[in-house]
Amino acid sequence: MRTYIKKLQKGEVKEDTSFVYMLPYEQGTSPFIVQGYFGPFSHKNRAAIDFKMKRGTKIVAARDGVVTRVKEDSDRGGWNKKYRSDGNNIVITHADGSRAGYWHLQQNGALVNVGDTVKQGQVIALSGKTGYAAIPHLHFIVWKSQRGSWQQVATRFNTSKGIRYLKGWKKYKRPAEQ
Ligand SMILES: [Zn+2]
Numbered sequence: 001m002r003t004y005i006k007k008l009q010k011g012e013v014k015e016d017t018s019f020v021y022m023l024p025y026e027q028g029t030s031p032f033i034v035q036g037y038f039g040p041f042s043h044k045n046r047a048a049i050d051f052k053m054k055r056g057t058k059i060v061a062a063r064d065g066v067v068t069r070v071k072e073d074s075d076r077g078g079w080n081k082k083y084r085s086d087g088n089n090i091v092i093t094h095a096d097g098s099r100a101g102y103w104h105l106q107q108n109g110a111l112v113n114v115g116d117t118v119k120q121g122q123v124i125a126l127s128g129k130t131g132y133a134a135i136p137h138l139h140f141i142v143w144k145s146q147r148g149s150w151q152q153v154a155t156r157f158n159t160s161k162g163i164r165y166l167k168g169w170k171k172y173k174r175p176a177e178q
Contacts, residue, residue, distance in 0.1 A: 005165065020156045021155045024051070025057065027178070028174075032051070034168070037049065047153060047154050052137045059102055061119065061121065062100055066092065067114050072105060072107065077133050099143045102138060104136070109125050111124055112125070158174065
């Protein structure tokens with residue numbers, strides 16, 4: 001899986017027809033990626049991306065879907081595993097059955113409810129630092145069901161420099177026309 005994601009990031013996988021996601025923040029912003037796929041801090045087993053964001057930053061839906069989970073009652077968080085279940089979050093289920101998770105939202109920071117249909121680019125939440133988090137950021141992750149079990153997957157994003165698999169320690173902007 002790690003090796004495969006590296007190949008994706010280097011553009012070595014040809015004939016990629018996977019869905020192209022929108023960067024989950026507003027046009028003109030480019031949050032620093034403090035941790036990429038399988039990063040050494042809290043992503044050792046996670047194909048997730050951490051975008052550094054000040055509390056209250058608008059988060060947009062990376063893909064159309066239906067909201068299937070919302071937690072926004074927590075005001076607890078910090079750099080301790082005891083906070084793992086305290087992260088406010090939204091899960092959106094896409095038309096192909098895959099799901100995207102948006103984590104660490106601020107308290108009452110969900111702007112959508114379970115059952116809502118959301119469009120790609122729609123503002124859905126305000127970022128925060130709830131749950132297991134050293135700094136305020138958005139933890140973004142996608143799962144796909146493969147042969148009956150949920151797998152975390154790396155996804156392509158539309159960026160100002162073209163379609164990319166994102167890497168840690170970089171910044172990406174949405175393309176101007178999006
Ligand atoms: Zn994370």
